[in-house]
């Protein structure tokens with residue numbers, strides 16, 4: 001990363017009025033990163049509050065069934081149920097360092113909103129969450145949770161009324177309120193320095209995983225993670241970037257390759273500028289942002305973080321996809337064989353290896369189990385026509 005660019009990707013394609021806020025954030029981030037006090041405070045909250053370090057679990061039953069060795073990095077065991085808390089606590093501490101009293105954030109399914117509202121309750125920060133109207137209706141319980149935690153939830157009734165419209169509403173609020181407000185962005189995307197900030201706080205995942213494998217003297221053959229915006233994947237990949245380990249990111253294949261039925265930014269998308277940075281994005285023929293689909297709300301986004309775009313072009317990471325039906329299969333497969341109900345996002349990474357189990361025969365696979373599936377039960381019930389069992 002150089003000047004906010006990963007090769008040709010990244011940058012700061014934003015209104016002039018946002019530049020002071022981005023510069024202030026960049027300055028404070030680089031200061032915090034090298035500050036032992038800040039890092040100790042972050043780690044203390046990670047360990048005592050969020051539940052780190054998370055275990056690496058050898059999934060014995062599935063390994064035997066499929067003929068590979070599957071290790072799961074258990075981010076699903078964290079407070080609020082996913083890796084998102086790593087980033088929200090990190091950025092809330094940064095906001096405190098910058099003297100900001102108010103936090104705003106976007107949310108799609110509500111997971112990032114809940115993790116943000118949680119950090120704000122903990123640190124006594126005012127909190128406003130923007131959420132598309134369609135999402136707010138689909139995720140009523142998460143809206144109520146955010147409100148219980150003291151956040152104000154503002155429903156966005158514009159465009160597709162989903163995540164990308166919530167991001168746009170946040171950027172607009174930030175322009176108007178930069179003096180006292182920090183925008184706590186939820187994935188490794190958006191204008192510089194956000195991709196660096198988010199991946200830094202998530203890199204704790206890869207650091208712990210690397211330590212685990214180094215103490216057993218042998219690194220895995222593959223590290224695999226699902227890719228929405230890309231934060232849990234970058235977080236675990238960071239721990240293995242300097243090795244020979246093969247890294248695979250799994251996108252949402254949705255229903256089919258047809259436009260509007262998937263979220264395969266790599267392969268079906270193209271280079272473009274979207275929400276503040278240059279990366280891959282799925283566009284329509286007329287150049288407008290295309291509608292995307294995934295059974296998993298966290299992977300249902302037309303853009304992807306710029307570092308992933310760079311890693312794809314440089315071939316350090318391979319990007320594959322998993323269809324809805326294979327992810328649902330994996331959701332049940334982990335539940336029934338290991339007693340772990342995974343998030344639908346993480347189920348995409350799992351679905352990809354089950355589908356390609358011959359290819360992975362005898363290999364050692366480390367898979368980032370980014371979150372737990374409690375939040376997805378209603379979606380799975382609907383997908384299966386009314387019954388979970």
Ligand SMILES: *Cc1c(COP(=O)(O)O)cnc(C)c1O
Nearest residue numbers: 228229230231232298345370371
């Ligand atoms: C939000 C979410 C994702 C997708 O976001 P990334 O930034 O790509 O990690 C993946 N898994 C879970 C459990 C999530 O909540």
